[in-house]
Amino acid sequence: MLSASERNPAVMDPSRTKVSALDLNHSHSHTTTNQISSSSEQQASFMPSQCPQHIWVVTGPAGSGKSTVGRYLQQELGVPFLEGDDFHPAANKAKMSAGTPLTDADRWDWLISLRSAATTLLSTPAPTSTNPTSTSTRAQAPTGVVVACSALKKKYRDVMRVAAYGSPNVRIHFVYLKLEPATLYARVSARQAHYMKQGMVESQLRDLEEPGQGEWDVITVPVQVGMGMGEVQREVMNAVEKVIRGYEGGL
Secondary structure: OOOHHHHOHHHHOHHHOOHHHOOOOHHHHHHHHHHHHHHHHHHHHHOOOOOOEEEEEEEOOOOOOHHHHHHHHHHHHOOOEEEHHHHOOHHHHHHHHOOOOOOHHHHHHHHHHHHHHHHHHHOOOEEEEOOOOOOOEEEEOOOEEEEEOOOOOHHHHHHHHHHHOOOOOEEEEEEEEEOOHHHHHHHHHOOOOOOOOHHHHHHHHHHOOOOOOOOOOEEEEEOOOOOOHHHHHHHHHHHHHHHHHHHHHHO
């Protein structure tokens, strides 16, 4: 039988023990603590310890295909999907539309809101039919959630990692879509009526801290020039299924 720390190594990962002390905006530290406690208690009441819930955070700069890949995973895994752009406040969108890069402080509330939405979904049971011919239903929490979020810096990813604190069920994974800058520029330039412009891609690439070896929960998917989206999606799904099989084999 695995111990609690072995079932959920993210809880004991020493690299994450200071996440709540990130020096982005100290005024939000009490909010983070409250959200961790509340979401963890709710999750434990709905999901048994032998049934892990996975948060799949699809990451990368603008133009990497986060949303498209995220919605594909939503369909394949049968779990909810959260579009990170939808959680930016109007002030952030206005800055990006004007070509003004976001600061760490701008992203702090955004990341917390997105993380909170993910943990809320995991702890909110949705009615499902107990019998195809019956009208009765039972409540069941989702097995996971997919999130599209740039998560450019390690400390941003650390903010998202807090979602796994205090819960023996939650596993968080990052799917990093790695593309050449020229491909990102071309994709963003082809977009119509989107607030993210080519100049903002340059800003995001300056901020980008590619996941290092110490970030064991990251799946890096290199997207080669000429790869179609279907091929990228298959590569991502193969990697995700491998991770899921690993957890199933250890439980």
